[in-house]
Amino acid sequence: MSNIIEKFLDDEISSQELYESIYDFVTSFHIRSGEFEANYYIIKKMDSDNFFIFPENIYPDNHREIPHCISIYKDRLVSLINAHARKQALVIRE
Secondary structure: HEEEEHHHHHHOOOOHHHHHHHHHHHHOOOOOEEEEEOOEEEEOOOOOOEEEEEOOOOOOOOEOOOOOOOOEHHHHHHHHHHHHHHHHOOOOOO
């Protein structure tokens, strides 16, 4: 598994509330495209099935830096999110 995805899961799927918010964004048919701003990572929904995940650094002078990015398909992302949430003993949505 990509190091970016591992770090994303560790940083962002850390509570039931965050898990549910991210899961709902990823799986919603009512959101065709957009961004979800988590604690450190941004999930960019390109369409209903394709996502970019990247960390975003914003500096005091409003300079924005995206050091790396990964693309992932919805089914794989949902599977990884649920697997990580299960390890955290969170209540899983299926």
